[in-house]
């Protein structure tokens with residue numbers, strides 16, 4: 510008998526099959542047939558006419574969400590002209606959504622509107638069996654020997670870049686970090702030394718990143734950020750496809766060379782197209798997230814000079830001019846500081862998923878086709894899990910205190926479940942190498958009038974004032 514429940518089940522299995530096989534035709538058909546569900550029965554409101562909650566999203570997401578959570582509990586509807594849906598708050602919600610048992614949620618349908626024509630076929634927007642296959646392939650590029658090669662490349666690049674800081678002058682730190690990571694990224698990811706070719710690639714890459722935040726998506730309007738991003742993608746794609754043959758024959762230490770050697774389950778090298786798609790996405794996944802993390806770390810260290818000294822001593826005790834993988838492992842307190850900065854200021858404030866069928870959470874029915882967000886930000890400040898959550902306290906991550914270990918899903922700056930960040934280790938290695946060269950040579954200070962970190966969470970967590978800090982040679 511064709512009961513309503515049977516119909517729901519068969520639709521769910523059709524779309525999960527299509528996603529598992531990465532059958533784009535079937536997925537697009539499903540997207541076209543989807544209707545926006547009514548969320549009126551859920552706690553919260555729809556905000557202002559036309560603009561919904563866009564204002565608090567852009568100006569004070571943390572404050573707004575916290576207020577909503579206090580008033581309504583862990584299920585809160587949200588509404589902006591770009592995306593509307595429901596926030597689910599807390600470790601239990603994070604577990605349900607990120608673990609995704611029963612294939613309730615899709616990554617493709619959540620991320621594709623952001624990535625379309627900019628980062629096509631990337632691993633983050635793959636689902637289920639297809640995602641498992643792609644992730645297994647990519648994991649080979651994050652093994653220890655690959656990361657050791659990246660550290661060797663990073664040491665001189667970060668050291669030289671940091672020595673360009675003018676002692677005693679105020680520097681817009683966000684711009685400085687961005688430029689430094691672009692130059693480093695060109696060599697570490699693409700194998701291109703600084704010069705005109707790296708400049709062209711960096712500009713193309715910057716255009717793609719800017720396009721991800723363009724809400725209008727006007728592909729045909731050539732001067733729109735989105736059109737520039739699509740063009741940027743073509744520039745980088747052409748570069749990769751032109752060089753790939755030669756790269757397959759060399760054994761470089763950069764990420765591009767590593768991807769050229771990746772093999773699938775049959776032992777065959779992955780296609781040129783796949784190398785290109787994965788590489789462009791890795792560049793993206795690494796760049797803004799690490800820029801955000803390093804900016805937050807610089808702010809927290811400028812505000813806590815005693816911690817600069819603690820880390821400096823840890824670094825000086827290594828008695829090295831460059832660091833290796835083993836040295837970085839020994840920099841424990843630097844690791845806790847990195848973790849604490851990402852707790853207080855997670856680069857990604859929320860993680861999106863798309864509900865493939867109705868489900869229940871905390872006594873509420875969330876309908877199929879709802880955009881679901883879990884909040885990294887709010888979870889990281891819940892007093893049930895963190896002592897004095899607004900205080901900068903890196904030692905909460907030490908094994909003696911292990912505050913982050915009360916619940917597996919209370920600390921999610923790198924996500925969780927099957928899509929947990931593949932570059933987690935890479936980013937820590939890069940962050941620690943950066944701090945090693947910086948703190949050994951410079952003291953960081955901020956204007957005493959700067960009492961708090963002025964930042965925005967959308968699209969990623971970045972300081973709104975460019976983070977003016979003074980770096981003074983020791």
Ligand code: HEM
Nearest residue numbers: 632633794795798799802856922923924928930931932936
């Ligand atoms: C501090 C820096 C970083 C932060 C905070 C960060 C954060 C995240 C988060 C939250 C996710 C999961 C997104 C979701 O579930 O929707 C993710 C996924 C991912 N990240 Fe990172 N990331 C960082 C650096 C990097 C770096 C350096 C790389 C590569 C070199 C990288 C590669 C990836 C990839 C490939 C995925 C997708 C994994 C999958 O879908 O299986 N990330 N990252």
